[in-house]
Amino acid sequence: MSTRIIGAIIMVHGDDAGLKLPPKIAPVQAVIIPIAMHKEGVTEAAKALEERLKKKFRVSLDDSDKSPGWKFSEYEMRGVPVRIELGPKDIEKNQAVVVSRVDREKTFVSLDNIEEELEKIFDKIQKQMYDAALENRESKTSSAADYEEFKKIIDEKGGFVKAMWCGDEECELKIKDDTTATSRCIPFEQERISDTCVCCGKPAKHMVYWGKAY
Numbered sequence: 001m002s003t004r005i006i007g008a009i010i011m012v013h014g015d016d017a018g019l020k021l022p023p024k025i026a027p028v029q030a031v032i033i034p035i036a037m038h039k040e041g042v043t044e045a046a047k048a049l050e051e052r053l054k055k056k057f058r059v060s061l062d063d064s065d066k067s068p069g070w071k072f073s074e075y076e077m078r079g080v081p082v083r084i085e086l087g088p089k090d091i092e093k094n095q096a097v098v099v100s101r102v103d104r105e106k107t108f109v110s111l112d113n114i115e116e117e118l119e120k121i122f123d124k125i126q127k128q129m130y131d132a133a134l135e136n137r138e139s140k141t142s143s144a145a146d147y148e149e150f151k152k153i154i155d156e157k158g159g160f161v162k163a164m165w166c167g168d169e170e171c172e173l174k175i176k177d178d179t180t181a182t183s184r185c186i187p188f189e190q191e192r193i194s195d196t197c198v199c200c201g202k203p204a205k206h207m208v209y210w211g212k213a214y
Contacts, residue, residue: 001025012133019079020101022129023122030098030118031075032061035068035087046086049096049111056115076101081125082118102128141209145194150210154179160211164204166197175199175210184209 013020023029030053034046043063050061060080062071068085075083085097096114098107102125109117140159144150153161165171165183175198176182186206197204 012136013129014079017073018077020129021079021081023081023126026079026081027058028060028078028080029058029122030060030082030084031071031080032059032084032086033068033071033075034061034063035085035090037063037065039088041091042086042088045091049084049086049114053115053118057118072099082121100125143191143193144198147198150175150198151179154181154210154212158212160184160209162191162193162207163198163210164193164196165206165208166200166202167205168197168200168202171197171199179212181210181212184211 009021009025010019013022021027032046032050032053034042037043037046046061046063050059053059062075064071066074072083079101081101083099083101085099090096094111095108096111098109098114098118098121099105100107100121107117107121137160141162142153142157142159143162144153145163150161150163153159161181172183186208191207193207195204196202
């Protein structure tokens, strides 16, 4: 994984509490946090749950002497998709509390089928993050059929601008000089915004995504 991809993940998914990592790529998918560790059987139950879940997921157990609140903040900051809280009352009820990093929703899950429930929660988080990123991208993408419209969007709205290009490097350089925007990519699936280059008016060859580098 490149540093560029890591930077994109942080920018797209991060919030004021820190990172948010999609479950499919997160180094740790879930962290188990024992509650009231001083009480008999809690640490043992947490370790047993860790060994069980490790067979299917990337799981970590934090049985350090730091407070549960400190641990909650720490793993939110690191972007771990799910935390699993396990305390004496949970053990009595044969359950665990599963908390999503994305929306902090708490789910009480039976220990009998926790693997299946975690799968569902990971799938939900993955979809939530994808949908939010897609909506963000779409809301920041515009189309321009002429050069004045193109320059206005770049100057006032920013984001990506879809516009036609003749393929001439001179037009690409002029756009960069006039707006500081550069071509970001030529998508495989082409749209026909217009028949002419947004810059020079000659017949267009490609639809291009343009944008500023920050």
